[in-house]
Amino acid sequence: MDRKSLKATLEVSTNVAVLLVAISALSLLAIFFFVGPRKPELTPGLEKGRVFGNLTNIDYRGNEQTLIIALSTTCPYCGQSLPLYRRILDTQHSAKKPLKVIALFPNSADDVAKYLKENQLTIDTITGVDFSSLHISGTPTMILVNDRGVVNDFWTGRLDDGEAEQVVRSLISEKASSQ
Amino acid sequence: MQVRFNKRDFPERGVHIVTPLDPSFDEKVRKHFKKRNPEELKPFSVLIYNSGSKMVLAYALTWKLIRQDGQVITKTVGYSEPDLLMGKEEAKGPDYKHTTAIETDNVKCFTWGSQVEPDSEDPTENGGARDSVFGGKGSTADLQDNATRLREQLAAQLSDATEITVSLDGVVFEDGVFIGTNSLFFQQLQATVNAKVDLLRELGQGVEAGRTDQVLESIEAATRLPDVNFSQEFSADDYYRFYRKLYATEIIGMTRSFGKIKALPHFLKWYHADRPILRKE
Numbered sequence: 001m002d003r004k005s006l007k008a009t010l011e012v013s014t015n016v017a018v019l020l021v022a023i024s025a026l027s028l029l030a031i032f033f034f035v036g037p038r039k040p041e042l043t044p045g046l047e048k049g050r051v052f053g054n055l056t057n058i059d060y061r062g063n064e065q066t067l068i069i070a071l072s073t074t075c076p077y078c079g080q081s082l083p084l085y086r087r088i089l090d091t092q093h094s095a096k097k098p099l100k101v102i103a104l105f106p107n108s109a110d111d112v113a114k115y116l117k118e119n120q121l122t123i124d125t126i127t128g129v130d131f132s133s134l135h136i137s138g139t140p141t142m143i144l145v146n147d148r149g150v151v152n153d154f155w156t157g158r159l160d161d162g163e164a165e166q167v168v169r170s171l172i173s174e175k176a177s178s179q
Numbered sequence: 180m181q182v183r184f185n186k187r188d189f190p191e192r193g194v195h196i197v198t199p200l201d202p203s204f205d206e207k208v209r210k211h212f213k214k215r216n217p218e219e220l221k222p223f224s225v226l227i228y229n230s231g232s233k234m235v236l237a238y239a240l241t242w243k244l245i246r247q248d249g250q251v252i253t254k255t256v257g258y259s260e261p262d263l264l265m266g267k268e269e270a271k272g273p274d275y276k277h278t279t280a281i282e283t284d285n286v287k288c289f290t291w292g293s294q295v296e297p298d299s300e301d302p303t304e305n306g307g308a309r310d311s312v313f314g315g316k317g318s319t320a321d322l323q324d325n326a327t328r329l330r331e332q333l334a335a336q337l338s339d340a341t342e343i344t345v346s347l348d349g350v351v352f353e354d355g356v357f358i359g360t361n362s363l364f365f366q367q368l369q370a371t372v373n374a375k376v377d378l379l380r381e382l383g384q385g386v387e388a389g390r391t392d393q394v395l396e397s398i399e400a401a402t403r404l405p406d407v408n409f410s411q412e413f414s415a416d417d418y419y420r421f422y423r424k425l426y427a428t429e430i431i432g433m434t435r436s437f438g439k440i441k442a443l444p445h446f447l448k449w450y451h452a453d454r455p456i457l458r459k460e
Contacts, residue, residue, distance in 0.1 A: 040338045042222050044200050045185035077249055137183035137342045138245055156185060156243065156344050157251045166360045 045135050046154045052145045053134035055104075057126050060149040063100040067171065069123075070131055070141040073107045073115040077158040078140045082119055084164045088171060089123060095172050104129040142167065180338060186225070187346035192358060193231025194238075194350050197286070199224070211286045212297065223337050224295060225345050226286040235281040236260055237351040239364040242291050245342040254292045255348065257364045263353055264368075265375045266454035280353075291337065355455030366415045369457055374422035376454070378430060383450030386443055395434065401427035 052068070060066055069085060071078045085103075092099050102124045105112045109127045116123065131137070143154040155167055188196040197204050205217040207226055229235050237259035244252040260280040262270035269275055279294065281287050288295035337343065349359035357365050378398060385394025407421040434442040 040180045040182045040222060040340075042184045042198070042200050043181050045183040045342065045344070047186050048188055049190035075249075135183065135185075137181075138249075153187065154185065156342060157245050157249075170360065 043137075045137065046141075046143060046151060046156075048151050048153060050151055051149050052143060052151050055126065055129075055134070058102060060145055060147050062147075064097040064147050065095075065152065065171075066100045066102065066145050068143045068145065069101065069103045070129075070134075070136045070139050070143070071103050071105055072139040073105065073111050075139045079119070081140050081158050082121060084159065084167070085121065085123070087164075087168060089121075091168060091172050099171060100124075102126065104131070104134075106131055144171070182222075182337070182340050183342045185342065185344040187344065188227075189347060189350060189358060192350070193229060193233075194235060194347060195228045195230060196345055196347060197226040197228050198345070207286050208288070212288065215288075215295075220288060220290075220295065223343075224288055224290045226288050227281060227347070228286045229281040229283055231352075232283060234263075234277075234283065234353040235350055236263055236353055237279075237349075237364075237368055238281075238347055239349040239359070239361045240289055241344075241346045241348050241361075243344040243346070244337065244340045245344075246339050247341055255361070255364075256292055257349075257361075257367060258287075258294060259351070259368055259371070261368060261372050261375075264351075264355060264372045264454060264457050266379070266449055266452035268448065268452050351457065353455065355457045357457065357459050363413055365457075365459065366413070367418050370415045370418035371422045372457055374419050375426045378423065378426050379446060379450040382430065382443075382446050386447060391439065391443070395431070395439075398427045399431050402431055 055068075058066065058068075067088065085101075089101055092101055103126075105115075105125060105127045106129055107115070107127060112125055112127045116125070131139075136143075138156065140158065141154065141156045144152045146152050153170065155163065159167065184198050184200055186196040186198055188194055197207060199217075199221040204221075204226065207228060208215055208217040208220060211226075227235075227238065227240070237257070239255055239257045241253060241255040246252065258279045260270075260277060263280075270277075278297075279287065287297070347359065348361035349357060349364040351357045351365075351368065357368075359365075378401075382394055382398065385391060385397075401423055404420070404424055407417050407424065409417055409421070430446065433445075436442075437445075
């Protein structure tokens with residue numbers, strides 16, 4: 001191929017490439033303009049009255065109520081919620097119904113041990129948990145289940161003072177916790 | 180983008196939140212909203228379904244959104260139709276049209292912070308808003324524009340969420356029993372009901388003691404009290420005074436419009452009617 005025809009081929013190829021890029025960009029813009037952003041896809045979450053996901057390490061039958069706290073070592077809102085968990089652990093023994101408290105982490109056992117030590121939290125834990133299989137999408141989340149593993153109540157995210165007070169009250173009040 | 184939808188309701192008491200993920204959502208929308216398409220209400224609407232034996236008179240619904248950055252946005256709205264708690268006889272009738280109360284085997288529909296208008300057989304009712312998802316007054320075209328814009332804004336806001344939790348924090352049944360944890364809602368409702376019942380009692384006792392003019396003067400004086408400015412901190416007393424003034428204005432207005440001969444027997448009947456006592460379970 002001589003120099004002239006090579007130049008012509010390159011010019012045509014460049015033009016075609018530019019044209020293709022322009023068409024693609026315009027198409028994308030048109031799609032976005034006419035179709036708009038995709039609707040978010042809903043997935044089922046936690047529900048009162050439904051059996052909580054299968055956690056082989058926990059036997060709910062031994063306790064009238066079990067409070068499961070889903071945490072992560074890297075979640076800042078979990079750290080901010082630690083005073084509430086300490087308070088619950090303190091009231092655990094004065095609850096009218098026997099209450100077991102257990103923390104779930106998606107992290108490794110080593111990371112969790114370090115986290116608990118750093119934050120001076122003494123709590124039973126299960127590590128390496130896949131939260132999505134338990135319908136939990138974020139941390140922190142607290143789930144109160146009865147002796148059959150049925151969700152009695154749950155609380156998502158960092159709770160404000162009023163909500164935290166309600167949680168503590170519902171855990172130490174027999175009537176509230178049975179609702 | 181996946182959004183996890185949690186719900187906190189009272190299934191054991193027959194009061195259920197039905198989300199678009201529930202298999203019965205479409206069927207319930209078609210049954211109870213003849214002019215609504217279930218798709219139009221998705222993805223961010225829920226139904227409250229009453230499968231129990233008692234009518235639900237009031238409820239507090241909280242939407243809690245957790246965004247991708249971890250920020251939490253919460254909105255609680257109390258919905259109530261306390262006529263029965265105030266002793267309004269007409270509210271007991273089978274033909275009474277309940278706007279907010281949920282009768283047995285019935286639903287009401289809600290989206291973030293508001294109730295979705297129910298179907299209306301009368302096109303002029305509700306300012307012609309029957310085709311609008313979001314309530315309001317105005318021409319049908321305006322309402323549709325507003326509804327579309329609001330729906331888009333809402334969808335954009337909610338689309339940023341990773342998790343949505345819809346909670347029923349408080350429910351009041353027709354026998355006056357309150358269940359739930361939202362004490363603020365209970366106190367607000369109690370203040371509203373007490374304001375009305377106290378006025379009816381004052382009026383009834385005054386009329387029966389032959390002091391009609393004096394008692395009407397006293398109620399009229401309540402209409403002239405300064406407006407109540409709600410402080411940031413909730414006060415049951417503020418609520419009570421606000422509603423006392425409102426209901427006093429209503430009583431005086433009706434007495435002037437219909438005359439004492441017609442209006443007073445109506446209020447006396449109301450005063451003597453049986454009413455359930457609002458109380459925590």
